[in-house]
Amino acid sequence: MAQLAIVDAYQAFMSTAQPFINIGSDEQYETALETLEQVIETATDTPDDLMNPLIDMLSNAIERYEAEDEELAAFIEEAEAIPNDIALLRTLMSQHHLTGSHLPEIGDKTMVSKVLNGKRVLSRQAIEKLSARFGIRPGMFFGS
Structure with missing residues (x-):
């Protein structure tokens, strides 16, 4: 039954x-x-x-x-082809309604643009500053 x-x-x-x-x-x-x-x-x-x-x-x-x-x-x-650091940075910018000029941790808006376009990499110092600002682990910029 x-x-x-x-x-x-x-x-x-x-x-x-x-x-x-x-x-x-x-x-x-x-x-x-x-x-x-x-x-x-x-x-x-x-x-x-x-x-x-x-x-x-x-x-x-x-x-x-x-x-x-x-x-x-x-x-x-x-989307999967986008490097982890750039994907995370774009997500943070979107969530916090930021433009390139709002990220002095990386440099001026030209430098931010170069990073977002893959022409420059985020420096260790920039990653540390961004991590502190947004309260995230630095390792998140490198993926899992």
Whole structure:
């Protein structure tokens, strides 16, 4: 009897989850992203959390859709090609609404532009100053 109940529950779940598992449109993709965000916010971040399989299922479906969508795949490939230090610096600038002239830790806005364009690297001193200013570990400029 319990076996039939689990099959019935699974079928009911799958009929509801189908658009999230087999994402076929940008609208379903956006909905899946929003749903994943909500599920992650409710999860307790422990290995035995009952939401973990759902998080995995949604994440896998989103990854499949992103890999199959040429535009998204190209965007992801381009984003992953950005060096960690430049990606972090751009993120900090965006989050704090900064321009090149707001980062004296690196130098003038011309120097910041050169760093952002990959023509110059961040000096150790600049990384230390930026880390102190934004309250982050210097190692974050080097990735994981």
